[in-house]
Amino acid sequence: MRQFDLTPLYRSTVGFDRLFSLLDNVAGGEAAPGYPPYNIERTDENAYRITVAVAGFAEKDLAIEVKENALSVRGEKQPEDRKGEVLHQGIAARAFERRFQLADHVQVTGANLENGLLHIELVREVPEAKKPRAIPIGSGAKPAAIEAQVQQAA
Incomplete structure:
Protein backbone atom coordinates (compact mmCIF):
# COMPACT_ATOMS: atom_id res chain seq x y z
CA MET A 1 0.00 0.00 0.00
CA ALA A 32 -9.52 -5.42 8.18
CA PRO A 33 -10.65 -8.81 9.44
CA GLY A 34 -13.48 -10.36 7.46
CA TYR A 35 -15.42 -11.95 10.30
CA PRO A 36 -18.16 -11.15 11.03
CA PRO A 37 -19.33 -9.26 7.95
CA TYR A 38 -21.04 -5.91 8.52
CA ASN A 39 -22.72 -2.95 6.79
CA ILE A 40 -22.64 0.73 7.68
CA GLU A 41 -25.51 2.77 6.31
CA ARG A 42 -26.83 6.31 6.64
CA THR A 43 -30.54 6.22 7.46
CA ASP A 44 -31.05 9.99 7.77
CA GLU A 45 -28.97 13.16 7.62
CA ASN A 46 -27.72 12.62 11.18
CA ALA A 47 -28.60 8.94 11.74
CA TYR A 48 -26.60 5.81 10.98
CA ARG A 49 -26.99 2.05 11.38
CA ILE A 50 -24.32 -0.59 11.71
CA THR A 51 -25.54 -4.10 10.89
CA VAL A 52 -23.35 -7.03 11.93
CA ALA A 53 -24.10 -10.59 10.77
CA VAL A 54 -24.02 -12.68 13.96
CA ALA A 55 -25.79 -15.87 12.87
CA GLY A 56 -25.86 -18.42 15.67
CA PHE A 57 -25.19 -15.91 18.45
CA ALA A 58 -27.83 -15.14 21.07
CA GLU A 59 -28.21 -11.86 22.96
CA LYS A 60 -26.37 -13.35 25.95
CA ASP A 61 -23.38 -14.14 23.69
CA LEU A 62 -22.98 -10.52 22.51
CA ALA A 63 -21.61 -7.39 24.18
CA ILE A 64 -21.65 -3.80 22.89
CA GLU A 65 -19.50 -1.13 24.53
CA VAL A 66 -18.77 2.53 23.75
CA LYS A 67 -15.65 4.12 25.21
CA GLU A 68 -13.89 7.32 24.11
CA ASN A 69 -15.40 7.50 20.60
CA ALA A 70 -14.81 3.80 19.97
CA LEU A 71 -17.65 1.30 19.55
CA SER A 72 -16.75 -2.31 20.28
CA VAL A 73 -18.93 -5.31 19.42
CA ARG A 74 -17.85 -8.64 20.92
CA GLY A 75 -19.28 -12.09 20.55
CA GLU A 76 -18.35 -15.25 22.37
CA LYS A 77 -20.42 -18.38 21.87
CA GLN A 78 -21.04 -20.45 24.97
CA PRO A 79 -20.22 -24.15 24.49
CA GLU A 80 -23.24 -26.35 23.85
CA ASP A 81 -23.89 -29.94 24.81
CA ARG A 82 -24.37 -31.80 21.53
CA LYS A 83 -26.02 -35.18 21.33
CA GLY A 84 -24.49 -36.12 18.00
CA GLU A 85 -21.15 -35.87 16.29
CA VAL A 86 -20.47 -32.90 13.98
CA LEU A 87 -19.32 -34.20 10.60
CA HIS A 88 -18.88 -30.78 9.02
CA GLN A 89 -18.95 -27.37 10.70
CA GLY A 90 -19.46 -24.63 8.12
CA ILE A 91 -21.22 -22.19 10.45
CA ALA A 92 -18.58 -20.15 12.21
CA ALA A 93 -19.11 -19.86 15.94
CA ARG A 94 -15.74 -18.43 16.85
CA ALA A 95 -15.32 -15.48 19.15
CA PHE A 96 -14.90 -12.07 17.56
CA GLU A 97 -14.37 -8.42 18.34
CA ARG A 98 -15.19 -5.72 15.82
CA ARG A 99 -14.26 -2.08 16.52
CA PHE A 100 -15.64 1.08 14.94
CA GLN A 101 -14.21 4.58 15.43
CA LEU A 102 -17.00 7.10 16.05
CA ALA A 103 -16.84 10.77 15.11
CA ASP A 104 -17.32 13.44 17.75
CA HIS A 105 -20.92 13.83 18.95
CA VAL A 106 -22.04 10.44 17.58
CA GLN A 107 -24.04 8.53 20.17
CA VAL A 108 -25.34 4.95 20.19
CA THR A 109 -29.11 5.10 20.68
CA GLY A 110 -29.96 1.40 20.67
CA ALA A 111 -29.30 -2.12 19.47
CA ASN A 112 -31.56 -4.85 18.18
CA LEU A 113 -30.93 -8.53 17.33
CA GLU A 114 -33.22 -9.78 14.58
CA ASN A 115 -32.89 -12.81 12.26
CA GLY A 116 -29.18 -13.24 12.95
CA LEU A 117 -28.41 -9.56 12.33
CA LEU A 118 -27.35 -7.16 15.06
CA HIS A 119 -28.54 -3.63 14.22
CA ILE A 120 -26.84 -0.79 16.12
CA GLU A 121 -28.49 2.62 15.78
CA LEU A 122 -26.38 5.77 16.01
CA VAL A 123 -27.19 9.48 15.84
CA ARG A 124 -25.00 12.55 15.52
CA GLU A 125 -26.13 15.25 17.98
CA VAL A 126 -24.05 18.40 17.72
CA PRO A 127 -24.48 20.59 20.83
CA GLU A 128 -25.90 24.07 20.26
CA ALA A 129 -22.59 25.63 21.36
CA LYS A 130 -20.76 23.72 18.59
CA LYS A 131 -23.13 24.65 15.75
CA PRO A 132 -22.09 27.42 13.35
CA ARG A 133 -23.15 30.94 14.29
CA ALA A 134 -22.96 34.30 12.51
CA ILE A 135 -20.50 36.86 13.87
CA PRO A 136 -21.52 40.52 13.39
CA ILE A 137 -18.94 42.76 11.76
CA GLY A 138 -18.46 46.20 13.26
CA SER A 139 -18.42 49.34 11.07
CA GLY A 140 -15.31 50.81 12.66
CA ALA A 141 -17.15 53.88 14.03
CA LYS A 142 -16.05 55.09 17.43
CA PRO A 143 -18.48 54.46 20.29
CA ALA A 144 -20.59 57.44 21.37
CA ALA A 145 -19.05 59.48 24.20
CA ILE A 146 -20.77 59.61 27.55
CA GLU A 147 -22.39 63.03 28.12
CA ALA A 148 -20.69 63.58 31.51
CA GLN A 149 -17.26 63.23 29.91
CA VAL A 150 -18.13 65.69 27.13
CA GLN A 151 -19.32 68.40 29.58
CA GLN A 152 -16.16 68.21 31.70
CA ALA A 153 -13.97 68.72 28.65
CA ALA A 154 -15.78 71.97 27.73
Missing part, protein backbone atom coordinates in the same frame (compact mmCIF):
# COMPACT_ATOMS: atom_id res chain seq x y z
CA ARG A 2 1.18 3.53 -0.68
CA GLN A 3 2.39 5.72 2.12
CA PHE A 4 1.01 9.27 2.17
CA ASP A 5 2.97 12.16 3.63
CA LEU A 6 0.61 14.22 5.79
CA THR A 7 3.26 16.80 6.74
CA PRO A 8 1.86 19.57 4.49
CA LEU A 9 -1.52 19.19 6.18
CA TYR A 10 0.04 19.62 9.62
CA ARG A 11 1.41 23.01 8.54
CA SER A 12 -1.96 24.46 7.53
CA THR A 13 -4.41 22.93 10.01
CA VAL A 14 -4.97 23.12 13.74
CA GLY A 15 -6.63 20.51 15.92
CA PHE A 16 -6.80 17.66 13.41
CA ASP A 17 -4.09 15.54 15.03
CA ARG A 18 -6.54 12.75 15.91
CA LEU A 19 -7.82 12.60 12.32
CA PHE A 20 -4.30 12.39 10.93
CA SER A 21 -3.45 9.63 13.39
CA LEU A 22 -6.49 7.67 12.19
CA LEU A 23 -5.40 8.15 8.57
CA ASP A 24 -1.88 6.96 9.41
CA ASN A 25 -3.29 3.86 11.11
CA VAL A 26 -5.56 3.05 8.18
CA ALA A 27 -2.81 3.58 5.60
CA GLY A 28 -0.20 1.57 7.44
CA GLY A 29 -2.42 -0.76 9.43
CA GLU A 30 -3.37 -4.34 8.96
CA ALA A 31 -6.06 -5.53 6.61
